[in-house]
Amino acid sequence: MSESLIIVQRGPTRFITMNRADRHNAFDDLLIAELTEAFQAAIDDADSRIIVLDATGKSFSAGADLNWMKRMAEYDHAQNLADSRALAKLMQTIDSAPKPVIGVVQGSAYGGGVGLAACCDMVVCADSASFCLSEVKLGLIPAVISPYVVRAIGGRAARRYFQTAETFSAAKAAELGLVSEVVPLDQLTEVRDRWIKALSANGPKAMEAAKELAVRAAEQELNDDLRDWTAGRIATIRASDEGREGVRAFLEKRKAGWIGG
Template structure:
């Protein structure tokens, strides 16, 4: 795939997708949205991948909407705005629903739609100096398309505050609230933590990892009803009876390495 706004690199079973518009703080425009959507759709179909790292060049991770894109939107009709926003919504869903674990490498500030981009990732590691801001209300707008993911990642009560105040909050606060999983002192420590997480994910059964990711998405906030309990019983039966599940259990019992670690 040829990209103008992204760098896509592959090392073994890990892909890295890097936002490559440092001159505009990696802000979104139509091209970024289209390329992220197509890239994650393609990577999600690659059965040999074990993890994807979402990173960015420059001082900022993502500053939200590109200024020129915003100028164009200012003259859009309702229908044009709806079509445009639907593309962003599809991009977010494509990353969120990607079957492969996605780890965000946050090396700098994250604003507006960038917070949504972080929120659709499964694991988030950020440098301590990064700042976060849901700044839409300052422009008379609202974080609508990113809202479902941000509220899940940041929490309802914190979202009530930061959606309406548009205050900047620190990486430490983002970590306390659960949006960020790990903090790093600098870029070197950031890469060390990413490497450790990649090693942890890669040590597990590939099919099991994908099933675990889907399980969380399907079960979160659901009432624990008889149909849900039966669904979970069916899922564990499916994976126990699978070739990977059988091999994993036998390897554990026999104190040997399964094929994915060989």
């Protein structure tokens, strides 16, 4: 059993909680490996339809752990590359999860912590939280997390915050698109549970397809290929068992089969 993570299943929701409050939930190679394994297990578990990523303590994640950084300072290029690839695998696993991922940011998120938030599908954030892409202060760059952060906040803002390492507020994070909602700390659970309730009412396979749709439509040029692909996707979904059940349930004014209770 990991001491760095708390993993709990409640109904259709898998809660993955970073539990290194004494270290501000900072990354090291062990936490990266355990987070990757935990997310993959949630993805593979048919009973887990929603994933929540949160953290204990005052900080969401302070980025790289100091002791890990001390070890990395002695690494050669090959060892650094292996470490970076492990972090890249974690980010890709969260970002590409075929299930909705909710991020709950209760405190500061620095460096890789910003990357974690950027990989979630939706993030609720405490109004007291702060964010910083602090790597250049150490003579480094936010390389591995950059594709996800740039996609979340846009290239123009990334040019600024990647270079200045300014700390920005929760309100600014919402303005940039990094977080979805900003609320007082004591309302985080309320928003999280509202999202869980909304997601639980939806077709699991439809949500997976909708996530893929959102990513591809945002990244691909609007052309005949994209139009043909979207037409094909809705045709496939309409003809699927879940699609047929959802429409029948709506017309018959009953709950769809995937909704419990």
